[in-house]
Amino acid sequence: MKKECVTMLLAGGVGTRLGLLTKNLAKPAVPFGGRYRIIDFALSNCLNSRMHTVGVLTQYSPLELHKHIGVGKPWDLDRMEDGLTILSPFTEKDGGSWYLGTADAIIKNKNYVERYDPEYLIVISGDHIYHMDYDALLNHHKEKEADVTISVVEVPWKETSRFGILNTTDNLRIYEFEEKPTNAKSNLASMGIYIFNWKVLKGYLEEDAKLQESKHDFGQNILPAMIADNLQLYAYRFDGYWKDVGTIESYWEAHMDLLKEDLSLSLNNNEWRTYSHDSNFAPQLIEETAVLHHSLVNNGCIVSGKLDHSILFENVYVDEGSVINQSILHPGVRVGANVFLERVIVQENVTIPDGSKIAASKNEEPIVLSNSNLKAVTI
């Protein structure tokens, strides 16, 4: 059955820079925003953009991730003809190999893509926080009659050295791609979201697969080769909120962003909802002694303490006399009485004893708290 467009969602990353958060968990499955997992944003974008044919490429510690995704029901991706398909590494008659890079992961699933005989392939990543209409991106791609369209976002000039920067002509044609340049000529950073004409891409992927020395990566190998061949690569400017939550610092920042009043991304936006599994806990119980400011709180919480700029996932208890500042408490956390937390990310089911003090100073990376380091980080 032919489909105009197939979406490939890269969800196999190890997320090394997230430390403890990804110890036994694929990065896209890391809890986010009080009730979601990171991948929910990309999947909800698919639903809201009416992208119905989605392959999810997984490889690293996928048990929780697969359980979360299932057949894609929360995102209306459980469909008869297409819908969501999980694409894990596999073996064939001549053995198998792991996904070696982003490009390699796509070409190893050529059979999946070609089942739908698509004109276009969208490649997105499962570890960014943003609301984006991929259909608008696709229309831009068609209008420009491009071979490749790369979604870009303006970043502050001083941060350009942290990103893959695209240099374009006035009409957004890309003539150069610079990975983390020291003297950037542009502040348009790639968001890692690409649309390709499938036939064109397939040729490049097949060539690249033969190259022993290639990293089989879109940014490092495929796109530079296409630019060198003078293909039609265009940039598409995205001007909403977008955040790569690839480090503990940025993961924490993205949460603080969610608490801002004027953020362009809102979890309460009825026109662009973010979908996930729902838990069955009772509504949160806010006690007599509770004070809650600038905070997000989910079902099943019992709050007797004081929250400021904090986020409580489902089923978190905060006892009397405790003060939680700028912290993120994952599901099932139990905070005893008279605890003080600041800039702390507490992992699932950790119990913090009465009177504990745990804080990261403003210049430090926020502390990720698990049962293993609980004693070590308590002041």
Next chain:
Amino acid sequence: MKKECVTMLLAGGVGTRLGLLTKNLAKPAVPFGGRYRIIDFALSNCLNSRMHTVGVLTQYSPLELHKHIGVGKPWDLDRMEDGLTILSPFTEKDGGSWYLGTADAIIKNKNYVERYDPEYLIVISGDHIYHMDYDALLNHHKEKEADVTISVVEVPWKETSRFGILNTTDNLRIYEFEEKPTNAKSNLASMGIYIFNWKVLKGYLEEDAKLQESKHDFGQNILPAMIADNLQLYAYRFDGYWKDVGTIESYWEAHMDLLKEDLSLSLNNNEWRTYSHDSNFAPQLIEETAVLHHSLVNNGCIVSGKLDHSILFENVYVDEGSVINQSILHPGVRVGANVFLERVIVQENVTIPDGSKIAASKNEEPIVLSNSNLKAVTI
């Protein structure tokens, strides 16, 4: 959430001896019986035995298999707390490796099993045709207070050299396991269906994982080690129909068995139904000139020719004047006019031109027909 029993269904086999049938397809996904895939029998047994916590271990060419299984809806295995989980190979912080053997596949998914903290682990295989109540097996295991229970079936004495043979005492305690013995002392063959006390098994698997020279296989390594240690291993006699469809000959035979009137396994048994996905083709149209004897025919077929001892999957056309004997036609096959087939297995969507003659003689292995060998085998 604790579950008494977890079932692990081994579905990663390459099925080398099925030749063309498993060229791009995992063996459990091979079509069977006019509308099923081989794995449907094991999954339906789980449903009918009320085994609700099922891990399906896949590795080889799993795209079709995963699509077929989904979240297990046809087998009522789409459940909130447990249900069906596909367990493909994956990587962890220290890299990953493929499933090296049946035992290795289980221990690599220790996290999955321990999530349910089970007393018992049932290991079954996705490539046998049989109706069996695993709950009765489990009760037998409990009654005997066994460490391990192995389901066995009596085979003709002259065939014992093809099987793994269990030598037991009168009360079915196993004292010896012989792989394909030339002079068998018993005709009780292992069906590859085991129940273990999980705690006991885990110890053996962890030890085995450390052994460089081990094949990490239940039959070759784990069970012999347990027998050597004098554990309580018992046999459970199964006296229904059971067939390992591991070769083309046995795959064909199992189909011919289905056509027998007195077979203990019946696809029309309302007490033990075999579940699968349903297609949406119209009912079969039997034309004026058709003759159908001893045959199974599925939806969407149009039959004008003559069938004898044959099985038509959905959407197969057999034109006028054609004679189909002892053959199996997979979905979408088109048989032209005046064709003669005998002992042929025709693969999906193959079109056989008018007047073709393809036949295997009684002593030959049945012919597997694909587009690639169509010309070569036509007489």
Next chain:
Amino acid sequence: MVRLLKGVFRIDTMMGLINLEHEHDFLNELTYFRCGAAVPFAGRFRMIDFTLSNMAKSNISEVAIFTRNKYRSLMDHLGSGADWDLDRRHGGLFILPPDWNDPTDISKGDLSHFHNNRDYFERGKSDYVLISGSQFISNTVYQQLFEHHLETGADVTLLTTTYQDLLPEHNGCIKVKVAEEGSVASLTNDPKNPHVFSGVYVIRKSLLLELVDECIADYKNHFFMDGIKANLNRLTIQSYHYDGYSSIINSVDSYYRQTMALLETKSYKQLFSDGEHVLTKVGNQAPTKYSGESKVTKSLVATGCVIDGEVDHSVLFRGVKVSEGAVVKNSVIMQRCTIEPGARLENVIMDKDVTITKDQVLKGAKEQPFVIAKRRKI
């Protein structure tokens, strides 16, 4: 605007509505306990499957059903809509039985469905509504009808078709006279006009609700007759001509005739073109088993049957058992019937779960098949 770049029409701005209010319970014994839409048809389907599948395959993602009576078996059949890919977070299937409690309600006929479900229509995001009954049997998608509607800018667009051989069932239909460029000039019951209105039409939702209000204020009781046909001069009404295979079933006579018509290979291939187009409730039957004694000719046979006897020019639904020596001719045998050895049936329509005992003989006429209610043992 629904028209996007490069001629892409967004059919997800249109919802489907299957209105069963004014359909008669036409099938005697077979519609004592179920509405016409739930009557089994063509060996494994129900009447409503054809319309519902056309909607689903057109990528219409929200479908509502107006039903007043005998809807239980319809509800059982449709379930959550999953089998039509309509169990969705967004949209999906809405069966709307008459459970309303507004003491001030003065609406009648199908207008009371519209009135009492006004919230539902207002909440939905669709701009257009495709309305259909369940008696027009076809295999199509509605994209082109919708495009035609948008391109002509009409208020209402009717799906019409032409039957060269007019049959009794077409007498009950509205006939369409078309002026230049597809515009509808008149809607009558002219028995000689071969241009038949299928009962399928597209209308803007806001106009639909406006016309509903007018009709209710005027104590009317039939939306199409009073809201559309009566306003033929005021509204711009277009027709879109469908020329694929179709049939209209609104009587025992037409049910039997149109069932038998499907035994013709050409009709069968036309109605069931496109492989798995017609969706229905998932079953779990084994392939049908033909024994060494079976003799089956020119018949439509569903799965799960076991055939030891003789079947000719007949339709067997799922799980029918025809025993040795039994003969079934020119008959329609529904789910799980058992025909015992030596029994003979001719020109019979038999509802499900009937057992015909050994050597029993039943014979109806071609013009008047013998209809047998369910769960009998005869």
Next chain:
Amino acid sequence: MVRLLKGVFRIDTMMGLINLEHEHDFLNELTYFRCGAAVPFAGRFRMIDFTLSNMAKSNISEVAIFTRNKYRSLMDHLGSGADWDLDRRHGGLFILPPDWNDPTDISKGDLSHFHNNRDYFERGKSDYVLISGSQFISNTVYQQLFEHHLETGADVTLLTTTYQDLLPEHNGCIKVKVAEEGSVASLTNDPKNPHVFSGVYVIRKSLLLELVDECIADYKNHFFMDGIKANLNRLTIQSYHYDGYSSIINSVDSYYRQTMALLETKSYKQLFSDGEHVLTKVGNQAPTKYSGESKVTKSLVATGCVIDGEVDHSVLFRGVKVSEGAVVKNSVIMQRCTIEPGARLENVIMDKDVTITKDQVLKGAKEQPFVIAKRRKI
């Protein structure tokens, strides 16, 4: 036999039946358009969720619901039953509205449900039926009740509980006097007896159908009263005592009281023990957002709320907006209500989608809360 090896009871031989026939529409404005079972309760649930979840968590895999009126919102809520893990090939959820057409039917009251669904009961494989209403709110599983029933060999086993403080809502309940070993000696309306029948009981299906037939033949209209209570001497009736947290809700008064009771931490933890026991329709709300100005104390708050104002001793359902300067006290505010700046509410029960405009003040009494119907703007 249902008793297997080593004390394993096979609860899958028991089906659930939620009988709403004799429940009153007790909640004034809130039950004009929905039955009591569909009334929102405890911030994110509906009344029926508690009984249904108890059944689902007991591994009862088939549940039927008898309903006669105002069941649309119940159907919307329950959908396919998937949210209770009851969308199954085997068993599952069966909502049975009164769509029947038997002209010879003389049955009345809930007996007409049994009569007209006789096929359904006969077809099912369960040997036992657990019957319940929707007004007994508890968090339990029924395994032990079932085991007690089997072990005593009783004809019927009633689930009873004891309320030391008798409240007005208990007046409407049947009180149980227990003889030796749990055997029921009498069923009366004694206002001073603290042993209350919960409305939950277990009975063998074959006996149930037998008693139904007797009742119908005798022109009765209430299965429990006429079939069981009236046969107290003939049947062996056991009681099984439940001593967990529970409440009975059958009036505005008890609804309000039992809602407010859940603000006590101890009651909350008892009713919602076991984490995710009480299942309900899946929503998609963001976590609730508290601004820098919010002041919330002793309240139950669902997700999707945005709180800028003051909330005290109140229950907020999903998606409620409390604007700056607004004050909500001792109130129950249902889904998607908006309280505009400066508005003050006290002792109010507000149905969903209501908007309270700027600076509006509404105040009911504790003994008589002010109930506001849905979709108003005040």
